[in-house]
Amino acid sequence: MFHTALLATLCVFVCFGGNWLWGQTMIERPLIVGTIAGLIFGDVHTGILMGAALEAIFMGAVDIGGALSAEPVTATVLAVTFATTLDVNLKAALALAVPIGVFAAFISMFLKNVVMNIFAPVVDKVADNDDPKGLIRLHFGMWFLNYFIFSLITFFSVLAGAKPVQHLVSQIPDNLMAGLAATGSLLPAVGFAILMRMLWSKQLSPYYFFGFILAAYLNLPSVAVAAVGIIIVVIQWMRDKQLMDIENKQQKLMTNTGSTSNHVSTDSEQEEEDFFS
Known part of the structure; x- marks a missing residue:
């Protein structure tokens, strides 16, 4: 399971951190993340299915001001991990992905607004000293630190949470699992409804x-x-x-x-x- 947790962490770091390294490259979209996670875990078909379903959910989720919607990378990686390594039902894994994404969004906002602000005086000092190379080192150093810490959340979630999740899934009654599956089927419709609310005319x-x-x-x-x-x-x-x-x-x-x-x-x-x- 350590190997699985390491691969999931690497996927989050590459897709979430790499998306903002040279501008927004859109590799954080669930469809891309699901495909990459499927390649890593050896089940591309499941990765694409999960990515497409989560793309339909998160395509209308937009962060405006201080309002948080969800963080799709962590949700997609953990959903694909649950579906491929723990044999969780695809629709149940889809239903579990949404609250994970909301929780990850709050952690990401905390890292950016609180932890990274510790380095603000250092950045001002280097800028006042007219040191371009120092600013470049700070830029990439803070980038690595921010997304490395954020990726550790996925690592410990998979490593420490694999057995509890597997035990929980095995204890879920068939009726409740059917309800989770039905909820997962409805979530793409919710995503499209959120998108249509912004675009409708x-x-x-x-x-x-x-x-x-x-x-x-x-x-x-x-x-x-x-x-x-x-x-x-x-x-x-x-x-x-x-x-x-x-x-x-x-x-x-x-x-x-x-x-x-x-x-x-x-x-x-x-x-x-x-x-x-």
Whole structure:
């Protein structure tokens, strides 16, 4: 289990810490994290399934100001670990991932706002001394320390929590496990609802209902619905481009007409001045 905990910790460190090393590379998304964790634990199929399901949950989770939603990397890694190494039901592991992600978000915020602030006077001192190399060392040193400490949470969770979780799972009644599985199936719908609450508008509502009809009544797969959406986007873009070209031509024509009329009026005034002079 030590080896499993070490691999899970490495996955969290790479995906969560590496996401912000050279800007946001989006490797912290559950779909990417699930795939990487599946590769590490030798079950890519389960990793992709868990990542896709958690992506549907966390895609609408946005941290605004001091409001915390959830931290998807730790949730995804631990869910994949539970599903691959402890033989936990996929939907039950999915249901367990959400509270784990919320708890990890609070720990991450504590590390960033409290622990890392200890180094703020050191950063100010190095900046006042005009030491660029010192700032670079502090940047990467604080980056490593922050995400290394955060990754240790996953390490101890897997190492110390593996047997209790396994024992808990074995003691869960079938009815409760079925309830957890049903809850896990509903969580992606909650994620989409959160996303739609931010993006919903009257102009976009017809496209939503059109996609719902394609998926629910025509039984088209998600890839086919996405392809139809791309076609609609391309058609809409071509239509908007044509309208913009027409407006640009009209503006150019009005500008040319205005300059011509100004030129004609100027010539007429000049002729009048020459006649009366």
